[in-house]
Amino acid sequence: MGRPYASVLRTFHFVPTLLADSPTALAAKRERVPRELQASLDTAALVGTPEQVVARLQPLVAAGCQYFTLAVMEPDTLRLIAERVIPAVAALPPTA
């Protein structure tokens, strides 16, 4: 298209995003997801412990993703992302 590749920000979107410290807590959160988003849980969602979520984001970062937009519905998930995912993603090795 005649413009530099880097002039378009590459974002990736997950709906919904659910994090919890344990599988049990995660299962409880899954049940509270609104009906119209239930179908996304196994496709477009980002669900897991902070460690699992970082492992899910890593290959996307490697593929060139620069920005994640996460559909978050509750404060606990928000805090886990801020405290345990964002720093871990920032520490991933830089990509070309």
Added chain:
Amino acid sequence: MVGNNVEQTPSHPWVESGRQSIRFGVVGGPRGDWPALRDFAQMAEELGFDSFWRPDHPMLVPDCWTSLAALATSTRRLRLGSLVSCVFYRNPVLLARMVADVDRISQGRVVLGLGAGDVAAEFEAMGLAYPPISERHAALAEALQIVPRLLRGETVEYRGDHCRVRVATLQPPAAQQPHVPVLIGGGGERTTLRLAAQYADASSLGAGAWGGGAVTEADVRRKYAVL
């Protein structure tokens, strides 16, 4: 016909920052009443997220642009965006007016996410025709030739198959310099990624149908290569 010229301006600073670090934005927030949404967005701001986005699904959640306007007055730093605003739900001149107003209220923090719409039941509930995807993409392409120009303060006259503007100028236009960044939702390799490459500051992929079905790392690499 104006609008096919490729952007010649340098990258938007918000895009340029993407070279330095991986950033995170929050979409949606809690269902329920306004105070819960306001508190959640303020919490996201305090926790260091870069942006807060509202979906445009008026039959599921409160209005996208109205809630962004309210968030503009109750946050200070977060970028505020639509993810994504459906081009069929508002006349493009009215949409540009609303985007410019939220940009001014927020002192230049808006990102305009635009998409072609993909929830047939919602179109039906609102009494809107739900044309095939090729026509919806054509309408998105037309809106992309209208809304960003209005936001910059240009006078727009446009006759398309889907959008018509007799003659319109926003007074005042958007506040943000060099311009309100535009994000295009969708990972279609024939159409939406090409529209993103032609008109947008940002592209939004996802594993769902709305995001082009980018499920694996290889999918994402291929789509970014198309872009």
